[in-house]
Amino acid sequence: MDITSLYNEQFMDHVTHPDYKYSIADAHFVHDGVNPSCGDELKLYIKLDDEGKIDECAYTGHGCAVSMASADMMSDLMVGRTPEEALALCDLFKGMVTGSETDTDKLEEELDEAALLADVSHMPSRVKCAELAWRTLSEMLKENG
Amino acid sequence: MGAMLSPDELRQIELSPYKQDFPLLANNPNLAFLDSAATAQRPAVVLDAERTFYETMNANPLRGLYRLSVEATQAIARARAHIARFIGATDEAGNPQADAIVFTRNASEALNLVATCLSEAAGIKAGDEIVVSIMEHHSNLIPWQQVCKRTGATLKFLRLDDDFEISDKEIAEKIGDRTKIVSVTQVSNVLGVTNDIKKIAAAAHAHGAYCVVDGAQSTPHMRVNVRELDADLFAFSAHKLGGPLGIGVLWGKPEILDAMPPFLTGGEMIDSVTETDAVFSPVPQKFEAGTQDAAGAYATDAALTYLEDHDMDALEARERLLARYLAEQLQQKDYVTIVGPADPARHVGAVSFEVRDIHPHDVASILDMSDICIRAGHHCAQPLLNYLGHRSTCRASVAFYNDKADIDKLMVGLDQVWGIFHGHH
Numbered sequence: 001m002d003i004t005s006l007y008n009e010q011f012m013d014h015v016t017h018p019d020y021k022y023s024i025a026d027a028h029f030v031h032d033g034v035n036p037s038c039g040d041e042l043k044l045y046i047k048l049d050d051e052g053k054i055d056e057c058a059y060t061g062h063g064c065a066v067s068m069a070s071a072d073m074m075s076d077l078m079v080g081r082t083p084e085e086a087l088a089l090c091d092l093f094k095g096m097v098t099g100s101e102t103d104t105d106k107l108e109e110e111l112d113e114a115a116l117l118a119d120v121s122h123m124p125s126r127v128k129c130a131e132l133a134w135r136t137l138s139e140m141l142k143e144n145g
Numbered sequence: 146m147g148a149m150l151s152p153d154e155l156r157q158i159e160l161s162p163y164k165q166d167f168p169l170l171a172n173n174p175n176l177a178f179l180d181s182a183a184t185a186q187r188p189a190v191v192l193d194a195e196r197t198f199y200e201t202m203n204a205n206p207l208r209g210l211y212r213l214s215v216e217a218t219q220a221i222a223r224a225r226a227h228i229a230r231f232i233g234a235t236d237e238a239g240n241p242q243a244d245a246i247v248f249t250r251n252a253s254e255a256l257n258l259v260a261t262c263l264s265e266a267a268g269i270k271a272g273d274e275i276v277v278s279i280m281e282h283h284s285n286l287i288p289w290q291q292v293c294k295r296t297g298a299t300l301k302f303l304r305l306d307d308d309f310e311i312s313d314k315e316i317a318e319k320i321g322d323r324t325k326i327v328s329v330t331q332v333s334n335v336l337g338v339t340n341d342i343k344k345i346a347a348a349a350h351a352h353g354a355y356c357v358v359d360g361a362q363s364t365p366h367m368r369v370n371v372r373e374l375d376a377d378l379f380a381f382s383a384h385k386l387g388g389p390l391g392i393g394v395l396w397g398k399p400e401i402l403d404a405m406p407p408f409l410t411g412g413e414m415i416d417s418v419t420e421t422d423a424v425f426s427p428v429p430q431k432f433e434a435g436t437q438d439a440a441g442a443y444a445t446d447a448a449l450t451y452l453e454d455h456d457m458d459a460l461e462a463r464e465r466l467l468a469r470y471l472a473e474q475l476q477q478k479d480y481v482t483i484v485g486p487a488d489p490a491r492h493v494g495a496v497s498f499e500v501r502d503i504h505p506h507d508v509a510s511i512l513d514m515s516d517i518c519i520r521a522g523h524h525c526a527q528p529l530l531n532y533l534g535h536r537s538t539c540r541a542s543v544a545f546y547n548d549k550a551d552i553d554k555l556m557v558g559l560d561q562v563w564g565i566f567h568g569h570h
Contacts, residue, residue, distance in 0.1 A: 007511060007565050016566070037522065038506060039536030064504035065566075126510060 006119040007065070014113075015065045020058045020075035027056075029144050033136030035128050040067045044136045046078075054078045054086060057137075064129050066120065071133035073114040083141045090138040097121050097130045150470050158466050161548035163455070168192065170546060177517040177551040177558075179471075182334055182495045182542035184384045185365060187448070191387055194447035198440035206439045217439045221248075224446040225429070231449045232360070232379065233370030234396050245402060247395040247429040248437055252361040253284040255380035255395035258432060259328075259357050260288030262405040263378065264296065267325050267355065271297030274323040276354075278303040278311060278340065279532050280333040283525040285359040289328060303329065303345075304532070309338050309486045316348045324354040331363035331374075335524045335540065336485035337468065337492035339363070346375045355401070361385055365544065366494045367461055377401055383441070388448035392441040395432070402428040409434040460545040467543040468492040471552050475541075478556070480563050484538050495542040497524070500559065503566050505539045511565060512558045519555070 024045035033042040040063030049055040057075040062068075074093075078086050092110055095101030099121040107115040120130040150158075164170040166188040170178065178186060198220065206217040222243060228234075229241035236242055249255040269275070275289050279302045293300045301319050303311045320327055327349040332339050346356035358376040363369055365386035371379045378401065383392035397405075407414060407425055411434040416424040425431045452460060472489030475481050475498050484497040500508050505521035512519055520540040523530050530536065541555060 007507070009568075012565065012568070016568075038504075039523070064506040066507065066510075123510060126506065129506060 014069040014072040031140035066129040163546040179541040181544035194444040224442040249393035251393035252382040328357035330359040337495040383445040388445035497538040
């Protein structure tokens, strides 16, 4: 694997200049996610619009670049989605990083930038990092569903 | 602060004459394996020994009455004697205490055995104190936590001073009349520092307590002498010194091992059994229920022979130079902070460090793409990292088969990591 295939400029841009790393004061749902073994800690905020769709998604916390970039990409992707659509995307992302979903066209079309993290499927020790935000969102939506 | 390596010292570590003996290293010349503190590579002679055992003497040891089984039994006995000599476990007359060598699966199992069985023999109860250090690997911490939960005893910690040492004052304050067991590591797997076991054992004995030593990180890197240390029990793993995975060793003073009840029970550890009771075999069989990994014991014997054939003192001296060079080179990088003593000469094998504002997992993943293997995380020592105010660190560790090029490669790799996070790669 090439050194920059995962840590490329687009990926690094989400790490060094995140768009969604802030808290939402009037969020409808707030949920914590942790990876105890890495020390990654994430707080995820969701605001819904009048139709129940995700209006805004943001996060705070700290962790490795993979977990933070993943959270930033996910937050961007979730705007305008219904909870059901969001859950389906979480499942698709999980399939991608665990290697069970390999349809590149489908992944790029549905996951947009987050499809950049496909290489994580070759790095078993980093799967949990990549999944953190998505797992947190999934738990949040299921608890409030 | 130690002086930088001299030109002569640099020449000594320039090339490794040992890599050719290690198939994995010989077959992967681009690999910079800097994680020997987790597990060492194995020389061909060890792999050959494992195969030789299965090809020429494979039988269930101890029970068979035919010659093949006797050979397997003898292979284990020879390994026990060799291990005893290797760690200085000799009686007054200088004979190796082969029967005081107990085989386990690993150092963790050996330490679990000690925690469970020594606690019972010592009658640990509420009000008693067990003392460990804050730098223990979880293997020498959680078993004692469990003992304390079961018995109501209190677990106390020897903490470190600003120079990563356990001070005399700390020893005097924590080890006292209530102390029944002191269990400490000889070398820290995170900081690379060496603890003064002789001093700690003397303090334990002065209060009538037992001294247990985790030798997992010391035995591969220095001559260990359990008699000189005056340890009561000593545990280590074969795989960290070039032996096979799955073999751990526990040595104990014979009278202490005799007084301890068995750990696991079943086959191969009894003299006679009735419907309701059993008479246990003497040590070491008492602690070795089930069929033992005789091939692993035989291969461990070969690993020790390899180390001795190449002069343990020379290997230790080389490792000291490599560790010093590693620490010195890391100190040259303004974006790297060493977690541990500033003196490069105090690092035995391992150096932990942080790359400023970059998570250790990212550092390790990026290095991995250049075939550089380091460890990143809490190194099974979470209480130590919390105590030092870290969540995780990077750790590079060396063995004698490493060379200057491995460390130089790490330094180039770290610059690359820094560059990726700062927009110039």
